[in-house]
Amino acid sequence: MHTVTRPIIVFLCLCLLLLLLFPVVGSSFYTGLVTKIMILSIFTISLDLLIGFTGLVSFGHAAFFGIGAYLLAILFGNLEQINYWWSLTLTLSLTGVAALLVGWLCIRTSGVYFIMLTLAFAQMFFYFFFESPHFGGDDGIFMLNKPQITLATRQLVDLDNEHHFYYFVLAWLVGVYLFLSMILRAPFGHVLIAIKANEQRVRALGYSTPHYKLVSFVIAGTIAGLAGFLEAAHTNFVTPAYLGWHESGMAIMMVILGGMGTLFGPVIGTFIVVLLQDFLPEFTEHWKLIMGAIIIFVVLFLPNGIAGLIFSISNRFSSRAPGGREG
Amino acid sequence: MPEIILRTEHLCKNFGGLKATDDVSLEFERGKVHAILGPNGAGKTTLINLLSGELQPSSGRISFKGYDITDARPEKISRIGIGRSFQKTNILPGFSCFQNCWIGAQSCLITSMRFFRPARHLRMVHRRADHALQLCGLAGKRNQIAGTMSYGEQRQLEIAMMLATEPELLLLDEPLAGMGSEESQQVTALLRELAREQTLILIEHDMDAVFSLADRITVMVDGAELETGSVEQIRNSQAVQDAYLGHADEEVA
Numbered sequence: 401m402h403t404v405t406r407p408i409i410v411f412l413c414l415c416l417l418l419l420l421l422f423p424v425v426g427s428s429f430y431t432g433l434v435t436k437i438m439i440l441s442i443f444t445i446s447l448d449l450l451i452g453f454t455g456l457v458s459f460g461h462a463a464f465f466g467i468g469a470y471l472l473a474i475l476f477g478n479l480e481q482i483n484y485w486w487s488l489t490l491t492l493s494l495t496g497v498a499a500l501l502v503g504w505l506c507i508r509t510s511g512v513y514f515i516m517l518t519l520a521f522a523q524m525f526f527y528f529f530f531e532s533p534h535f536g537g538d539d540g541i542f543m544l545n546k547p548q549i550t551l552a553t554r555q556l557v558d559l560d561n562e563h564h565f566y567y568f569v570l571a572w573l574v575g576v577y578l579f580l581s582m583i584l585r586a587p588f589g590h591v592l593i594a595i596k597a598n599e600q601r602v603r604a605l606g607y608s609t610p611h612y613k614l615v616s617f618v619i620a621g622t623i624a625g626l627a628g629f630l631e632a633a634h635t636n637f638v639t640p641a642y643l644g645w646h647e648s649g650m651a652i653m654m655v656i657l658g659g660m661g662t663l664f665g666p667v668i669g670t671f672i673v674v675l676l677q678d679f680l681p682e683f684t685e686h687w688k689l690i691m692g693a694i695i696i697f698v699v700l701f702l703p704n705g706i707a708g709l710i711f712s713i714s715n716r717f718s719s720r721a722p723g724g725r726e727g
Numbered sequence: 728m729p730e731i732i733l734r735t736e737h738l739c740k741n742f743g744g745l746k747a748t749d750d751v752s753l754e755f756e757r758g759k760v761h762a763i764l765g766p767n768g769a770g771k772t773t774l775i776n777l778l779s780g781e782l783q784p785s786s787g788r789i790s791f792k793g794y795d796i797t798d799a800r801p802e803k804i805s806r807i808g809i810g811r812s813f814q815k816t817n818i819l820p821g822f823s824c825f826q827n828c829w830i831g832a833q834s835c836l837i838t839s840m841r842f843f844r845p846a847r848h849l850r851m852v853h854r855r856a857d858h859a860l861q862l863c864g865l866a867g868k869r870n871q872i873a874g875t876m877s878y879g880e881q882r883q884l885e886i887a888m889m890l891a892t893e894p895e896l897l898l899l900d901e902p903l904a905g906m907g908s909e910e911s912q913q914v915t916a917l918l919r920e921l922a923r924e925q926t927l928i929l930i931e932h933d934m935d936a937v938f939s940l941a942d943r944i945t946v947m948v949d950g951a952e953l954e955t956g957s958v959e960q961i962r963n964s965q966a967v968q969d970a971y972l973g974h975a976d977e978e979v980a
């Protein structure tokens with residue numbers, strides 16, 4: 401458990417400032433790339449709620465990302481006008497229901513069995529979309545339009561404008577970050593973090609730990625569905641690959657690399673992995689080797705990921721924080 | 728008429744062919760200290776695990792204040808007022824002492840499914856956690872990471888976490904095991920203090936502590952109740968002498 405100290409807050413505000421200013425200087429290509437990374441970050445943060453805070457290593461989290469994306473495309477993809485509020489509400493509630501059903505079955509198990517079961521469910525969803533001609537099969541689905549964000553017939557944000565889309569996603573990323581920090585500071589979060597440390601003991605202290613794990617799973621799944629919704633709206637396209645185990649595995653990697661159990665770690669991990677994936681191939685065709693080496697280095701020498709490194713640097717700047725009460 | 732707070736009827740627990748608990752029928756009176764003695768492997772911890780819901784009995788009944796709790800889960804048992812400490816230290820090693828007790832104390836909320844206000848604003852939980860630390864003499868270690876404390880202090884924290892839930896009935900599984908003599912005296916004093924208001928079921932190997940604290944003693948051998956009686960009765964019982972006290976020296980770990 402880390403206490404978010406003042407230097408960390410300053411660091412996060414600087415990062416936010418950079419993200420706010422970026423579209424001013426960045427080209428269209430990079431604005432689009434950073435938008436994509438921020439959407440993925442929402443997904444990896446939600447996975448961190450499971451891995452880093454609840455102790456549930458889900459190897460099927462991409463299923464909910466994909467379900468969110470597919471729901472938008474299937475239910476609204478053919479419409480001339482997509483109402484943002486309706487499509488978002490419907491997509492998130494249905495993804496939440498899916499997470500509830502999957503979670504209800506999976507949280508009975510733990511450790512390796514939990515990993516296997518979440519993977520199996522995700523593969524089931526993957527093949528469902530992959531093999532169903534109705535939903536585009538392996539070609540995926542193209543969407544005609546993006547959701548319209550209007551309030552009393554006035555358009556608030558124009559998602560067809562890439563800068564608008566960028567700030568729209570940034571606002572969601574900040575919102576998700578603040579929402580998760582809020583629930584982690586609340587009594588609920590304290591129980592989650594304790595469950596990760598020693599579930600049996602927490603149970604003996606009077607908490608129905610399966611319920612807490614299930615709620616955590618549903619919250620994480622719903623946020624992953626939000627990321628999928630944003631991705632589908634961004635690219636106007638969904639593909640079964642969104643649900644594949646490869647996506648889930650990459651997300652785990654980003655969380656671990658960035659530092660699990662911290663909310664900003666996964667965001668950093670996502671930026672690093674996606675940027676490396678985009679730029680390393682330009683320098684060498686053996687870029688996958690270099691990627692592997694970087695990951696091995698981080699796991700061996702930075703056990704708490706890059707966020708852990710940032711925490712130890714920040715602790716040198718700040719005098720010891722008083723009475724650790726932070727979640 | 729003394730009130731029976733907890734009662735077991737023909738309680739059995741089998742592990743494969745092994746009868747770890749063998750037809751145990753016991754009554755525990757409110758406000759008393761009831762000690763359970765027995766050599767290693769007698770089934771004392773198994774009995775506590777059955778009472779605390781950690782294990783489900785193979786047959787028999789358990790009732791608490793007249794309610795059947797035979798099939799209740801650990802969290803339910805804790806919430807109705809039965810707290811337990813573990814023989815094998817079972818704490819949250821990466822958390823500070825205060826945070827360990829916090830988790831116990833927070834279970835006083837009707838539910839912790841609260842998502843909005845920061846937990847640290849909950850004054851009552853604060854007080855309970857600090858009170859539990861104070862009782863166990865850990866107030867000075869409030870912010871120390873539990874895993875970095877001495878073994879004896881971790882044992883004290885083990886008890887503090889249970890006390891933070893403010894139970895009515897305390898199940899203590901060898902609270903003094905492995906403690907130095909000073910810590911041991913501290914904890915004995917704490918148990919005596921607790922015994923004034925609460926009901927204790929105490930498993931302990933330390934004879935002096937048991938004889939000085941207990942109102943009643945049950946001796947168990949091979950999963951079954953050998954004899955139950957007052958301290959004097961147990962001291963003078965020939966059967967107990969033969970089965971246990973005679974070679975108590977070997978048993979004291």
Ligand SMILES: Nc1ncnc2c1ncn2[C@@H]1O[C@H](COP(=O)(O)OP(=O)(O)O)[C@@H](O)[C@H]1O
Nearest residue numbers: 742745747765766767768769770771772773774
């Ligand atoms: N989970 C278990 N599975 C199988 N056997 C067990 C288990 N728990 C305890 N036992 C056995 O039950 C007997 C009683 O153990 P226990 O209750 O720990 O004794 P005590 O606490 O009196 O030393 C021992 O023989 C032990 O090996």
Ligand SMILES: [Mg+2]
Nearest residue numbers: 771772773814
């Ligand atoms: Mg034992």
